[in-house]
Amino acid sequence: MDFNLTEEQKMIASSAKEIAEAFGPEYWRQKEEKGEFGDEFWKAIGDAGFVGIAIPEEYGGSGRGTTELLTAMEELAANGCGMAGVWYLILTEVFGGLSIVRHGAEEHKRKYLPGIAKGELEFCMALTEPDAGSNTLNTKTTAKKQGNEWVIEGNKTFISGADRAKGMMIVARTTPKEKVTKKTLGLSLFLTDLPHELVEVKPIPKHGINYSHSCQVSFNGLRLPENALMPPQDLGWYSVLDTLNPERMSFTAAAVGIARLAINKAVDYSKQRKVFGDVPIGSYQGLQFPLAEAYATLEAARLLNFKAASLFDNGADAASVGAAVNMSSVAAVENATKAVYWAMQVFGGYGYAKEYDIERWWREINLIRLAPLTHQMALNYIGEHVLGMPRAYY
Amino acid sequence: MNMIVCCKQVLDPEAPPASFKIDPANNKVVPPPGVPPVISPFDEQAVEAALRIKDNQGGKITVLSLGNNLLRDVVKKPLSMGADELILLEDEAFEGGDSWSTAYALATAIKKIGEFDLIFCGRQAADWDAGQVGSGIAELLGIPSVTVAKKVEAVDGKARVERVIADGYQVIEVTLPALITVSNELGEARYATLKGIMAAAKKQPIIWKPSDIGVDPSQIGAPGRRSKLFKLFQPVREGKCEIIEAETPAEAGTNLATKLREAKII
Numbered sequence: 001m002d003f004n005l006t007e008e009q010k011m012i013a014s015s016a017k018e019i020a021e022a023f024g025p026e027y028w029r030q031k032e033e034k035g036e037f038g039d040e041f042w043k044a045i046g047d048a049g050f051v052g053i054a055i056p057e058e059y060g061g062s063g064r065g066t067t068e069l070l071t072a073m074e075e076l077a078a079n080g081c082g083m084a085g086v087w088y089l090i091l092t093e094v095f096g097g098l099s100i101v102r103h104g105a106e107e108h109k110r111k112y113l114p115g116i117a118k119g120e121l122e123f124c125m126a127l128t129e130p131d132a133g134s135n136t137l138n139t140k141t142t143a144k145k146q147g148n149e150w151v152i153e154g155n156k157t158f159i160s161g162a163d164r165a166k167g168m169m170i171v172a173r174t175t176p177k178e179k180v181t182k183k184t185l186g187l188s189l190f191l192t193d194l195p196h197e198l199v200e201v202k203p204i205p206k207h208g209i210n211y212s213h214s215c216q217v218s219f220n221g222l223r224l225p226e227n228a229l230m231p232p233q234d235l236g237w238y239s240v241l242d243t244l245n246p247e248r249m250s251f252t253a254a255a256v257g258i259a260r261l262a263i264n265k266a267v268d269y270s271k272q273r274k275v276f277g278d279v280p281i282g283s284y285q286g287l288q289f290p291l292a293e294a295y296a297t298l299e300a301a302r303l304l305n306f307k308a309a310s311l312f313d314n315g316a317d318a319a320s321v322g323a324a325v326n327m328s329s330v331a332a333v334e335n336a337t338k339a340v341y342w343a344m345q346v347f348g349g350y351g352y353a354k355e356y357d358i359e360r361w362w363r364e365i366n367l368i369r370l371a372p373l374t375h376q377m378a379l380n381y382i383g384e385h386v387l388g389m390p391r392a393y394y
Numbered sequence: 395m396n397m398i399v400c401c402k403q404v405l406d407p408e409a410p411p412a413s414f415k416i417d418p419a420n421n422k423v424v425p426p427p428g429v430p431p432v433i434s435p436f437d438e439q440a441v442e443a444a445l446r447i448k449d450n451q452g453g454k455i456t457v458l459s460l461g462n463n464l465l466r467d468v469v470k471k472p473l474s475m476g477a478d479e480l481i482l483l484e485d486e487a488f489e490g491g492d493s494w495s496t497a498y499a500l501a502t503a504i505k506k507i508g509e510f511d512l513i514f515c516g517r518q519a520a521d522w523d524a525g526q527v528g529s530g531i532a533e534l535l536g537i538p539s540v541t542v543a544k545k546v547e548a549v550d551g552k553a554r555v556e557r558v559i560a561d562g563y564q565v566i567e568v569t570l571p572a573l574i575t576v577s578n579e580l581g582e583a584r585y586a587t588l589k590g591i592m593a594a595a596k597k598q599p600i601i602w603k604p605s606d607i608g609v610d611p612s613q614i615g616a617p618g619r620r621s622k623l624f625k626l627f628q629p630v631r632e633g634k635c636e637i638i639e640a641e642t643p644a645e646a647g648t649n650l651a652t653k654l655r656e657a658k659i660i
Contacts, residue, residue, distance in 0.1 A: 006595070007466050007467045007470070007595050008591055008592060008595035010467035011467045011474055011591040011594065011595065012588070014430070014467065014471070014586070015474070015585055015587075015588075015591060018585060019585055021408070022582075044585065047585070047587070048586070048587045048588065049587045049588030049589055050588065053588060062588040062589060062592060064588075064592075271412050272412075
């Protein structure tokens, strides 16, 4: 068992760190405030090849795996970008790139992957619905065959990046729920170009991460050619797991990265700040212990996340990947939230001021207990699928 | 165009100041734990200057680094940016040197490399800030040098260099071969790309020991020092703030003037 990064992985981490330092907290404070996309950052990581890390070389990427992708994501987040260092990569490289690499037909790969790898073709995924959040199997958006075309009807919500993306993966029901022999059957994946006159996109005002807009999306009779389907038809649930697992790993990398960023800032401040006498507040165990505890447990979450990535990259079965993914997510969510909470406590009232950035990271870290799935759903997964306990919900 | 760039591995100058520590008994800086070293930032800009020439007219870039136990993922960075070859002067005998012994070893290695048109160095290393190695190499090789460049072009056997001065820049033409030290005004060095990183990871550096380049052992590393370090210490900086209390602005001004007079500042 080797816990060391390879020379190449260390260089990837170092390059990510350098880019993150050039697009640090002040840059993202302004982007968040204005609700603007970080174009300059996106161009920098695109030019450096980060959007194509996990895309095969024959399609313009670097042919590496999620291990390298997570390494880059964590360093981008931890060295100044916070959630932004991970978010854009999830939308385009994970939702677009990894989905198509694993399940796209050759023509899909040729059409989309080179643009994705360069960062020129932003992507998004239309999965979540008003009544199908944690329960994807309740998806109501339909794709019905009419002649040689698929007609898509339905509504999606919280579709991040849909207002800018040029490509979208849609999860839709191709066989009604009541007609399938197994509830995990009947969903299929489709690819479409955006913008499209029959796809309505409306941003939803939200709590944070406003440098990317999350949108309501309506498909109003969107007609797609037959080959827009990513085969196999009706088995889309199994295919989309290969998108959802890396998405969760990416969120864990974000949690660890944001927590590292907040802890480092808090530790530096705590060594200088004196309130009572000549002793810096960093010497107070009331601040030290919770930060130390969060840091230690986040290191455990990080290692477990790399285990999940290794399993995924080496073709392990979905159950093994899912177990590692959900366990690392649980550890990361609980402790990254604690880490940012205590970083804010270190700053006292200043922690509430925007110019210190902690309050923005606090808003960012609070998404991770809700998305890509709620913390409680990850616990449910472990209870049911890892411990073999009875399912609590139907 | 054959170019050589000298790059030094240094402690990260961006490491938190609180992590900076000195071992006073040995007059050495203690590397901060958990903060990996980096290529000196001015040296990265020297690589960038060479890459810009290579972008325009082609050529080969050889990177030369000196030290001991150099970290491969650090010293290979110029390769990941687009340099072609890495030569490491790596041996414990090179440790503990100063500007002279470093310039001597590098100049001797450059003679062994043989053909070159341009040598680039950073204007100074981010650890000691001496800024003498570049000019020292040029002196030892008997070639002209231009320091503190912000732009370098190579045309018709000459280099045209914009050299930074206090209130602007000079334009200097120098015949090749020549040595140029590069300043931060050149602009940001490019990022390592994934493709560059993958190529760099596959390349193996060429390692030269002192005997490979034929240096005089008494002139390299600690024995070769021509400068003596008497004391290495961290200066203590203290700032105090005193609020001048008064009922009116005029009275505050009077009180401030009195304080300054008492302190013999005015």
